[in-house]
Amino acid sequence: MIESESAIFAAIRLLISGDQAVWSIIGVSFAVSLRAVLIASPFALCIAFLLAYKSFIGRRFLLTLVNTLMSVPTVVVGLTIYLVLSRNGIGADLHLLFTQTAMIIGQVLICTPLIIAMAHSTFQSGDQKAYETAKTLGASPLASMLTVIKELRFGLLAALIAGFSRIIAEVGCSMMVGGNILDRTRNIPTAIALETSKGEFIIGIALGIVLVSLTMILNVVLNYFQGSGEIK
Amino acid sequence: MKPFEVSNIQDLRLFRGKRLVLDIPHLAIKLGTVTILSGPNGSGKTTLLKVLAGLIKADEGTFKSATQEISSTTAPKEFSGSHLYLHQVAYMFSGTVVDNLAFGLKQRKYDSSTIKSKIKQTLEWASLTHLAYREAKSLSTGEQHQVALARARILEPQLLLLDETTAHMDKSARIRTYQLIKDLQNDGVTMLFATHEEESQHELDGATLRIANGKLL
Numbered sequence: 001m002i003e004s005e006s007a008i009f010a011a012i013r014l015l016i017s018g019d020q021a022v023w024s025i026i027g028v029s030f031a032v033s034l035r036a037v038l039i040a041s042p043f044a045l046c047i048a049f050l051l052a053y054k055s056f057i058g059r060r061f062l063l064t065l066v067n068t069l070m071s072v073p074t075v076v077v078g079l080t081i082y083l084v085l086s087r088n089g090i091g092a093d094l095h096l097l098f099t100q101t102a103m104i105i106g107q108v109l110i111c112t113p114l115i116i117a118m119a120h121s122t123f124q125s126g127d128q129k130a131y132e133t134a135k136t137l138g139a140s141p142l143a144s145m146l147t148v149i150k151e152l153r154f155g156l157l158a159a160l161i162a163g164f165s166r167i168i169a170e171v172g173c174s175m176m177v178g179g180n181i182l183d184r185t186r187n188i189p190t191a192i193a194l195e196t197s198k199g200e201f202i203i204g205i206a207l208g209i210v211l212v213s214l215t216m217i218l219n220v221v222l223n224y225f226q227g228s229g230e231i232k
Numbered sequence: 233m234k235p236f237e238v239s240n241i242q243d244l245r246l247f248r249g250k251r252l253v254l255d256i257p258h259l260a261i262k263l264g265t266v267t268i269l270s271g272p273n274g275s276g277k278t279t280l281l282k283v284l285a286g287l288i289k290a291d292e293g294t295f296k297s298a299t300q301e302i303s304s305t306t307a308p309k310e311f312s313g314s315h316l317y318l319h320q321v322a323y324m325f326s327g328t329v330v331d332n333l334a335f336g337l338k339q340r341k342y343d344s345s346t347i348k349s350k351i352k353q354t355l356e357w358a359s360l361t362h363l364a365y366r367e368a369k370s371l372s373t374g375e376q377h378q379v380a381l382a383r384a385r386i387l388e389p390q391l392l393l394l395d396e397t398t399a400h401m402d403k404s405a406r407i408r409t410y411q412l413i414k415d416l417q418n419d420g421v422t423m424l425f426a427t428h429e430e431e432s433q434h435e436l437d438g439a440t441l442r443i444a445n446g447k448l449l
């Protein structure tokens with residue numbers, strides 16, 4: 001008990017001391033996952049909007065596909081990208097394996113279905129009259145969509161935060177396509193896995209603290225936004 | 233379309249599933265008139281109004297536009313922002329009453345001083361100046377309808393499609409709303425007013441068009 005307590009203090013001390021390796025790992029996590037969410041969001045929001053507001057052939061199929069993709073394990077996403085980018089894959093010439101770009105591709109694929117599904121339900125529960133009102137007042141289809149997004153910004157932001165929470169803590173895909181290279185592709189989850197396997201618990205605990213705090217902060221923010229979204 | 237008409241449709245048919253919910257061989261709305269579209273719940277009033285506004289695509293039919301003799305199952309694009317549909321329960325954008333009035337003007341890319349003066353004048357017209365900076369969603373149903381009417385009038389529309397505007401109002405809100413509609417009528421705004429109540433027919437000065445099961449009688 002005493003030992004694990006002192007390990008936690010040591011971990012906190014490590015964080016506060018500004019340990020270069022630890023903060024580099026945290027930096028990689030944010031650099032990769034923030035970019036992944038930013039890249040995924042516009043596309044995911046558009047698809048979610050179309051699913052909620054337009055009827056087209058294949059709509060039901062697309063919905064089922066999104067829900068299926070949402071539950072594909074991240075290692076399978078990693079494996080797929082690995083096969084595409086590895087020496088014998090069709091994307092071998094891109095030389096992207098074990099780069100942040102590969103990790104971003106993986107995380108985009110992982111968070112997109114989740115963001116689509118959550119944004120879709122936000123669009124569905126929102127007042128359909130917003131879109132019609134915008135249109136009838138002379139807004140173009142694109143401007144009307146942007147108006148609806150603005151009207152539902154709290155719920156949609158919650159969808160983006162949920163997507164971010166998923167990928168910042170994701171280990172399977174990052175490990176496979178990133179390769180866990182320090183200062184380049186080693187992020188919080190892959191570092192925790194590595195350090196723990198080496199018996200270096202203090203670094204693992206320090207990074208765990210960062211991840212849990214972050215998740216907690218995001219959930220508080222999420223709660224706040226979801227709460228204020230309900231005010232009619 | 234004849235020059236004294238604002239809307240002209242022919243052989244309009246609209247299905248919901250296999251059910252024919254609108255079947256209208258011909259409907260022309262004359263400039264400057266007020267028409268009361270009267271019919272029971274489920275008769276197709278809302279659907280017809282939305283088709284006329286271009287919010288719903290018809291399955292069959294021909295729209296005639298003033299500028300072009302094009303035939304199409306959707307209302308011509310130029311009707312957007314000009315043939316305005318007002319929901320049975322008005323939708324207020326988040327923001328103030330002023331933000332709501334500015335919405336359509338911004339779509340037309342008016343400059344900010346024009347927007348300001350139009351808003352001021354329209355607020356005065358609707359006697360809503362005291363609510364200018366109130367959060368629109370926080371207003372009463374009646375007030376929201378008045379904001380919706382002001383938000384439509386500010387665009388100087390050709391045709392207003394009013395969907396049971398007075399249905400959920402108390403007496404005093406009704407009186408004020410009828411007054412606004414009469415003002416619009418005096419300004420020469422063409423209107424189609426859907427209702428399932430007798431009262432509106434007494435209050436408004438216009439011809440009555442009856443609809444039942446998607447057919448005009």
Ligand SMILES: Nc1ncnc2c1ncn2[C@@H]1O[C@H](COP(=O)(O)OP(=O)(O)O)[C@@H](O)[C@H]1O
Pocket residue numbers: 248253271272273274275276277278279280
């Ligand atoms: N989105 C929809 N899906 C299926 N049926 C609809 C839809 N909207 C309207 N209807 C049907 O079309 C008919 C006409 O509806 P509506 O135009 O709302 O009538 P009203 O406004 O006169 O009450 C009704 O039978 C209604 O059930």
Ligand SMILES: [Mg+2]
Pocket residue numbers: 277278279320395
């Ligand atoms: Mg109706």
